[in-house]
Amino acid sequence: MTGFDLTDLTASFNGKRVIGPLSLTVNPGDKIALVGKSGAGKSTLIRLIYERINRDSSLIPQDLGLVNALSVFHNVFMGQLDKHPTWYNTLTLARPFAKDKADVLSLLQSLGITEKLWTPAASLSGGQRQRVAIARSLYRNAAVLLADEPVSALDGPMANSVMMQLRDRFTTSIIALHDVDLALNYCTRIVGIQDGQVALDQPSEHLAAADIVSLY
Numbered sequence: 519m520t521g522f523d524l525t526d527l528t529a530s531f532n533g534k535r536v537i538g539p540l541s542l543t544v545n546p547g548d549k550i551a552l553v554g555k556s557g558a559g560k561s562t563l564i565r566l567i568y569e570r571i572n573r574d575s576s577l578i579p580q581d582l583g584l585v586n587a588l589s590v591f592h593n594v595f596m597g598q599l600d601k602h603p604t605w606y607n608t609l610t611l612a613r614p615f616a617k618d619k620a621d622v623l624s625l626l627q628s629l630g631i632t633e634k635l636w637t638p639a640a641s642l643s644g645g646q647r648q649r650v651a652i653a654r655s656l657y658r659n660a661a662v663l664l665a666d667e668p669v670s671a672l673d674g675p676m677a678n679s680v681m682m683q684l685r686d687r688f689t690t691s692i693i694a695l696h697d698v699d700l701a702l703n704y705c706t707r708i709v710g711i712q713d714g715q716v717a718l719d720q721p722s723e724h725l726a727a728a729d730i731v732s733l734y
């Protein structure tokens with residue numbers, strides 16, 4: 519499933535509607551950037567979409583969802599927990615298999631953190647933690663990526679490198695992004711969220727940064 523129809527998505531907190539009703543058709547191959555000011559509803563929308571498509575996607579939530587007590591290897595390995603039997607996962611906790619180590623290491627290499635393979639997530643910097651969550655999503659290898667500000671803690675060159683990897687590795691993606699230039703450079707479609715509704719939905723090639731500013 520790389521394309522899907524999202525219909526009548528709604529979310530409320532304390533009786534106040536913050537999303538929708540909102541409908542969005544996601545076509546196979548779409549690389550969607552969700553943009554909009556802080557509080558517009560982007561994270562809530564990513565969560566609603568994840569609830570709809572769940573297992574078929576790789577998720578990078580804003581809080582990253584790492585297990586602090588576990589090593590980088592094990593946090594990345596979690597991307598495929600549901601693809602192995604329980605005995606395999608239990609053994610891996612104590613003594614990882616060589617093939618899995620090699621696969622995780624090669625992902626960490628592309629993200630510049632190979633030396634952290636056995637470091638507990640609790641001891642990582644913010645940017646390193648973000649790269650572990652990115653590696654976990656790549657390791658999961660789903661066709662669809664859902665990501666909430668996945669490069670917010672990375673420097674410019676690393677942010678660009680990661681955006682390129684995400685673009686190339688996932689068939690379809692929906693990424694909440696504050697950085698309008700990254701959105702225009704690495705996504706094919708810009709969906710602007712304002713007060714929980716779609717206020718803009720255009721191919722990136724038809725837009726310039728100035729066209730998106732009105733959402734803020």
Ligand SMILES: Nc1ncnc2c1ncn2[C@@H]1O[C@H](COP(=O)(O)OP(=O)(O)OP(=O)(O)O)[C@@H](O)[C@H]1O
Pocket residue numbers: 531532536554555556557558559560561562563
């Ligand atoms: N757990 C919650 N309880 C109450 N209100 C919430 C909760 N989560 C989000 N909200 C409210 O829902 C609205 C949308 O929040 P959301 O986090 O989706 O926005 P966002 O566009 O992702 O913002 P940001 O860019 O700052 O991450 C905001 O008004 C926020 O205050």
